[in-house]
Amino acid sequence: MSKGLFITGTGTDIGKTYVTALLIKSLRRKGYDVGYYKAAISGAPSVGASDAGYVNKTAHIGEDEDLLLSYLYDHAVSPHLAARWEKRPVEKEVILQDWQRVTAAYPYVTVEGSGGIICPIRDDEKAFFQLEDIVRWLKLPSLIVSPAGLGAINDAVLTAFYMKEKGLPVQGFIINHYTGSPMEQDNLRMIEKLSGKPILAVVADNDEVLDADADAIIRLYQ
Numbered sequence: 478m479s480k481g482l483f484i485t486g487t488g489t490d491i492g493k494t495y496v497t498a499l500l501i502k503s504l505r506r507k508g509y510d511v512g513y514y515k516a517a518i519s520g521a522p523s524v525g526a527s528d529a530g531y532v533n534k535t536a537h538i539g540e541d542e543d544l545l546l547s548y549l550y551d552h553a554v555s556p557h558l559a560a561r562w563e564k565r566p567v568e569k570e571v572i573l574q575d576w577q578r579v580t581a582a583y584p585y586v587t588v589e590g591s592g593g594i595i596c597p598i599r600d601d602e603k604a605f606f607q608l609e610d611i612v613r614w615l616k617l618p619s620l621i622v623s624p625a626g627l628g629a630i631n632d633a634v635l636t637a638f639y640m641k642e643k644g645l646p647v648q649g650f651i652i653n654h655y656t657g658s659p660m661e662q663d664n665l666r667m668i669e670k671l672s673g674k675p676i677l678a679v680v681a682d683n684d685e686v687l688d689a690d691a692d693a694i695i696r697l698y699q
């Protein structure tokens with residue numbers, strides 16, 4: 478039975494892909510056969526140039542591109558809007574089928590979300606669902622990637638509270654763009670105190686390894 482972990486973030490462009498690549502790279506170095514999957518990517522011209530291609534290369538997964546994601550959209554807007562414009566709605570059956578394929582290939586699969594946790598994936602006359610529904614279909618626990626700086630307390634704690642309200646299990650945070658300044662150190666303390674969730678690792682700009690215990694991180698996959 479394969480295990481999975483969902484990587485969400487406090488917003489778009491906050492480093493989910495960067496952190497996910499580091500995480501998978503570090504786990505693979507320790508001998509864990511960890512794969513990657515993203516249901517929908519918007520704003521990329523090809524798989525190779527997308528989040529999936531970046532992680533595949535950086536984390537040395539070496540997988541066929543078509544196993545890494547289900548939907549690729551050209552327009553850099555929320556997947557539900559890109560899908561409408563490009564007339565290619567996300568189908569639940571396709572996601573579940575692709576999930577079967579990737580979990581058959583890897584004992585551990587890291588799933589990157591699109592945007593933050595509130596992200597509509599499909600909104601048309603036939604169906605409505607959001608990213609959090611995909612997390613539920615795949616029965617995944619989550620990690621939240623959050624920047625370290627000013628505004629992080631609000632964004633990180635709101636994301637954790639929203640997920641708690643929606644019954645989505647959160648394993649903790651990975652803090653990105655960490656410089657270790659006194660304010661950031663206090664942000665980390667406050668995020669843990671107010672959310673009740675642990676900070677599992679911090680990532681500085683241009684880090685090439687994840688400074689965390691791989692055996693502890695792998696136990697977050699369920």
Ligand SMILES: Nc1ncnc2c1ncn2[C@@H]1O[C@H](COP(=O)(O)OP(=O)(O)OP(=O)(O)O)[C@@H](O)[C@H]1O
Nearest residue numbers: 489490491492493494495592654680681682683684
């Ligand atoms: N720790 C870091 N060091 C250097 N560059 C970083 C770091 N974190 C993020 N970046 C850069 O910031 C940009 C946005 O990061 P990234 O693509 O990982 O965000 P994201 O949350 O995955 O975005 P999306 O919502 O589009 O999936 C990228 O150019 C990435 O290389």
Ligand SMILES: [Mg+2]
Nearest residue numbers: 493494528589
């Ligand atoms: Mg990304």
